[in-house]
Amino acid sequence: GAVVSQHPSWVICKSGTSVKIECRSLDFQATTMFWYRQFPKQSLMLMATSNEGSKATYEQGVEKDKFLINHASLTLSTLTVTSAHPEDSSFYICSARSPDRGLNGYTFGSGTRLTVV
Amino acid sequence: RKEVEQDPGPFNVPEGATVAFNCTYSNSASQSFFWYRQDCRKEPKLLMSVYSSGNEDGRFTAQLNRASQYISLLIRDSKLSDSATYLCVVNKGGSYIPTFGRGTSLIVHP
Numbered sequence: 001g002a003v004v005s006q007h008p009s010w011v012i013c014k015s016g017t018s019v020k021i022e023c024r025s026l027d028f029q030a031t032t033m034f035w036y037r038q039f040p041k042q043s044l045m046l047m048a049t050s051n052e053g054s055k056a057t058y059e060q061g062v063e064k065d066k067f068l069i070n071h072a073s074l075t076l077s078t079l080t081v082t083s084a085h086p087e088d089s090s091f092y093i094c095s096a097r098s099p100d101r102g103l104n105g106y107t108f109g110s111g112t113r114l115t116v117v
Numbered sequence: 118r119k120e121v122e123q124d125p126g127p128f129n130v131p132e133g134a135t136v137a138f139n140c141t142y143s144n145s146a147s148q149s150f151f152w153y154r155q156d157c158r159k160e161p162k163l164l165m166s167v168y169s170s171g172n173e174d175g176r177f178t179a180q181l182n183r184a185s186q187y188i189s190l191l192i193r194d195s196k197l198s199d200s201a202t203y204l205c206v207v208n209k210g211g212s213y214i215p216t217f218g219r220g221t222s223l224i225v226h227p
Contacts (some may be wrong), residue, residue, distance in 0.1 A: 034214065036217075043218055043220060044204070045217075046214065046217075047216075063148040106163070106206075108160040109159075110159070114159070
Protein backbone atom coordinates (compact mmCIF):
# COMPACT_ATOMS: atom_id res chain seq x y z
CA GLY A 1 0.00 0.00 0.00
CA ALA A 2 0.88 3.66 -0.18
CA VAL A 3 3.42 4.85 2.37
CA VAL A 4 4.31 8.36 3.45
CA SER A 5 7.54 8.76 5.37
CA GLN A 6 7.80 11.78 7.65
CA HIS A 7 10.80 12.90 9.66
CA PRO A 8 11.97 13.83 12.11
CA SER A 9 9.57 12.08 14.49
CA TRP A 10 10.30 14.56 17.18
CA VAL A 11 12.44 17.65 17.54
CA ILE A 12 13.29 20.06 20.30
CA CYS A 13 14.55 23.47 19.27
CA LYS A 14 15.28 26.83 20.80
CA SER A 15 13.04 29.83 20.30
CA GLY A 16 13.97 31.78 17.23
CA THR A 17 15.42 28.88 15.28
CA SER A 18 13.90 27.19 12.22
CA VAL A 19 12.87 23.59 11.87
CA LYS A 20 12.33 21.65 8.65
CA ILE A 21 9.96 18.70 8.46
CA GLU A 22 10.03 16.37 5.46
CA CYS A 23 7.38 14.14 4.01
CA ARG A 24 8.15 11.67 1.29
CA SER A 25 5.77 9.44 -0.63
CA LEU A 26 7.71 6.21 -0.96
CA ASP A 27 5.83 4.22 -3.54
CA PHE A 28 3.55 6.67 -5.28
CA GLN A 29 3.60 10.16 -6.68
CA ALA A 30 1.87 12.68 -4.49
CA THR A 31 0.87 15.69 -6.54
CA THR A 32 -0.89 17.07 -3.48
CA MET A 33 0.07 16.86 0.14
CA PHE A 34 -1.72 18.30 3.13
CA TRP A 35 -0.09 19.69 6.22
CA TYR A 36 -1.91 19.54 9.54
CA ARG A 37 -1.25 20.66 13.07
CA GLN A 38 -2.77 19.03 16.11
CA PHE A 39 -2.70 20.45 19.62
CA PRO A 40 -3.38 18.13 22.58
CA LYS A 41 -6.97 16.85 22.65
CA GLN A 42 -7.80 18.90 19.57
CA SER A 43 -8.63 17.90 16.04
CA LEU A 44 -6.20 17.99 13.17
CA MET A 45 -6.31 21.46 11.71
CA LEU A 46 -5.42 21.86 8.07
CA MET A 47 -2.65 24.39 7.69
CA ALA A 48 -2.00 24.26 3.99
CA THR A 49 -2.33 22.26 0.82
CA SER A 50 0.94 21.66 -0.96
CA ASN A 51 0.90 21.25 -4.72
CA GLU A 52 3.89 20.00 -6.65
CA GLY A 53 5.47 22.72 -8.72
CA SER A 54 3.27 25.54 -7.50
CA LYS A 55 2.71 27.68 -4.43
CA ALA A 56 1.00 26.17 -1.45
CA THR A 57 -2.51 27.20 -0.51
CA TYR A 58 -2.72 28.29 3.11
CA GLU A 59 -5.76 28.16 5.32
CA GLN A 60 -7.06 31.32 6.86
CA GLY A 61 -5.03 32.38 9.87
CA VAL A 62 -1.91 30.45 8.91
CA GLU A 63 1.08 32.70 8.23
CA LYS A 64 2.69 31.68 4.96
CA ASP A 65 5.91 33.49 5.81
CA LYS A 66 6.23 31.58 9.05
CA PHE A 67 5.29 28.15 7.75
CA LEU A 68 7.20 27.72 4.51
CA ILE A 69 6.08 24.89 2.31
CA ASN A 70 8.05 23.52 -0.59
CA HIS A 71 6.81 20.76 -2.86
CA ALA A 72 9.55 20.62 -5.45
CA SER A 73 9.05 17.03 -6.56
CA LEU A 74 6.27 14.49 -6.81
CA THR A 75 7.63 12.59 -3.84
CA LEU A 76 8.79 15.27 -1.42
CA SER A 77 7.10 18.09 0.44
CA THR A 78 8.72 20.06 3.25
CA LEU A 79 7.36 22.32 5.95
CA THR A 80 9.74 24.78 7.58
CA VAL A 81 8.71 26.46 10.79
CA THR A 82 10.67 29.69 10.82
CA SER A 83 11.58 31.64 13.95
CA ALA A 84 9.84 29.08 16.10
CA HIS A 85 8.19 30.11 19.35
CA PRO A 86 6.89 27.99 22.23
CA GLU A 87 3.32 28.41 20.96
CA ASP A 88 4.38 26.60 17.78
CA SER A 89 4.95 23.47 19.84
CA SER A 90 2.54 20.93 18.39
CA PHE A 91 2.15 17.71 16.47
CA TYR A 92 2.64 18.34 12.76
CA ILE A 93 1.51 15.73 10.31
CA CYS A 94 1.39 15.43 6.55
CA SER A 95 -0.99 13.49 4.39
CA ALA A 96 -1.32 12.59 0.74
CA ARG A 97 -4.21 11.13 -1.14
CA SER A 98 -3.25 7.69 -2.28
CA PRO A 99 -3.91 7.07 -5.95
CA ASP A 100 -4.35 3.36 -5.37
CA ARG A 101 -7.33 4.10 -3.19
CA GLY A 102 -9.00 6.45 -5.60
CA LEU A 103 -11.34 8.56 -3.53
CA ASN A 104 -10.95 6.24 -0.59
CA GLY A 105 -8.79 7.84 1.99
CA TYR A 106 -5.56 9.53 2.64
CA THR A 107 -2.21 8.21 3.80
CA PHE A 108 -0.56 9.97 6.70
CA GLY A 109 3.02 10.40 7.70
CA SER A 110 3.85 9.33 11.23
CA GLY A 111 3.92 12.91 12.47
CA THR A 112 6.50 15.21 13.99
CA ARG A 113 6.26 16.34 17.56
CA LEU A 114 7.83 19.79 17.80
CA THR A 115 8.77 21.27 21.13
CA VAL A 116 10.11 24.82 21.19
CA VAL A 117 11.91 25.82 24.35
CA ARG B 118 -21.32 25.93 12.91
CA LYS B 119 -18.16 23.87 12.57
CA GLU B 120 -17.60 22.07 9.30
CA VAL B 121 -17.42 18.68 10.98
CA GLU B 122 -18.74 18.10 14.47
CA GLN B 123 -18.31 15.15 16.76
CA ASP B 124 -19.10 14.47 20.39
CA PRO B 125 -15.62 14.26 21.97
CA GLY B 126 -16.79 11.74 24.57
CA PRO B 127 -15.19 9.85 26.13
CA PHE B 128 -17.43 6.88 25.62
CA ASN B 129 -16.58 4.41 28.35
CA VAL B 130 -17.96 0.93 27.59
CA PRO B 131 -17.35 -2.62 28.77
CA GLU B 132 -15.91 -5.29 26.51
CA GLY B 133 -18.54 -6.81 24.29
CA ALA B 134 -20.71 -3.71 24.23
CA THR B 135 -22.08 -2.07 21.12
CA VAL B 136 -21.29 1.61 20.73
CA ALA B 137 -22.24 4.17 18.11
CA PHE B 138 -20.75 7.50 17.17
CA ASN B 139 -22.31 10.21 15.06
CA CYS B 140 -20.73 13.00 13.11
CA THR B 141 -22.46 15.93 11.43
CA TYR B 142 -21.11 18.00 8.57
CA SER B 143 -22.14 21.42 7.35
CA ASN B 144 -21.27 21.41 3.66
CA SER B 145 -23.99 19.73 1.64
CA ALA B 146 -21.63 19.52 -1.34
CA SER B 147 -19.32 17.12 0.49
CA GLN B 148 -18.75 13.94 -1.48
CA SER B 149 -16.38 11.68 0.41
CA PHE B 150 -16.63 10.49 3.98
CA PHE B 151 -14.33 8.42 6.11
CA TRP B 152 -13.76 7.17 9.60
CA TYR B 153 -10.20 7.19 10.86
CA ARG B 154 -8.77 5.79 14.03
CA GLN B 155 -6.05 7.62 15.94
CA ASP B 156 -4.16 6.10 18.82
CA CYS B 157 -2.51 8.35 21.36
CA ARG B 158 0.42 10.26 19.85
CA LYS B 159 0.16 8.40 16.58
CA GLU B 160 -0.95 9.29 13.10
CA PRO B 161 -4.55 8.67 12.02
CA LYS B 162 -5.20 5.47 10.11
CA LEU B 163 -8.08 4.80 7.78
CA LEU B 164 -10.70 2.60 9.40
CA MET B 165 -13.25 2.63 6.62
CA SER B 166 -14.84 4.74 3.96
CA VAL B 167 -18.53 5.56 4.23
CA TYR B 168 -20.80 4.86 1.30
CA SER B 169 -24.31 6.09 0.68
CA SER B 170 -25.72 2.60 0.90
CA GLY B 171 -23.94 1.93 4.17
CA ASN B 172 -21.10 -0.52 4.52
CA GLU B 173 -19.82 -3.05 6.96
CA ASP B 174 -16.37 -4.35 7.76
CA GLY B 175 -16.41 -7.05 10.39
CA ARG B 176 -17.61 -5.53 13.63
CA PHE B 177 -17.73 -2.03 12.15
CA THR B 178 -20.68 -0.55 10.29
CA ALA B 179 -20.70 2.90 8.74
CA GLN B 180 -23.72 4.76 7.45
CA LEU B 181 -24.34 8.03 5.69
CA ASN B 182 -27.48 10.15 5.85
CA ARG B 183 -27.16 12.88 3.26
CA ALA B 184 -30.53 14.44 4.00
CA SER B 185 -29.58 15.07 7.61
CA GLN B 186 -25.89 15.47 6.85
CA TYR B 187 -24.50 13.01 9.29
CA ILE B 188 -22.49 9.84 9.27
CA SER B 189 -22.33 7.17 11.88
CA LEU B 190 -20.02 4.43 13.03
CA LEU B 191 -21.28 1.39 14.91
CA ILE B 192 -18.90 -0.92 16.69
CA ARG B 193 -20.23 -4.28 17.83
CA ASP B 194 -18.67 -6.61 20.37
CA SER B 195 -16.15 -4.00 21.51
CA LYS B 196 -12.61 -5.15 22.22
CA LEU B 197 -10.06 -3.60 24.54
CA SER B 198 -7.99 -2.87 21.45
CA ASP B 199 -10.77 -0.70 20.06
CA SER B 200 -9.85 1.97 22.62
CA ALA B 201 -8.77 4.98 20.55
CA THR B 202 -10.03 8.25 19.15
CA TYR B 203 -12.28 7.94 16.13
CA LEU B 204 -12.07 10.77 13.65
CA CYS B 205 -14.79 11.68 11.23
CA VAL B 206 -13.39 13.00 7.96
CA VAL B 207 -15.29 14.80 5.26
CA ASN B 208 -13.88 16.14 2.06
CA LYS B 209 -14.03 19.87 1.73
CA GLY B 210 -16.88 21.03 -0.42
CA GLY B 211 -16.56 18.75 -3.38
CA SER B 212 -12.77 18.84 -3.47
CA TYR B 213 -10.37 16.24 -2.17
CA ILE B 214 -9.27 18.33 0.79
CA PRO B 215 -10.16 16.45 3.97
CA THR B 216 -11.60 18.17 7.01
CA PHE B 217 -11.41 16.40 10.34
CA GLY B 218 -13.74 16.37 13.26
CA ARG B 219 -12.11 16.69 16.67
CA GLY B 220 -12.61 12.99 17.26
CA THR B 221 -14.58 10.85 19.67
CA SER B 222 -12.67 9.09 22.39
CA LEU B 223 -13.60 5.47 23.09
CA ILE B 224 -12.44 3.59 26.15
CA VAL B 225 -13.25 -0.09 26.34
CA HIS B 226 -12.72 -1.58 29.79
CA PRO B 227 -12.65 -5.20 30.97
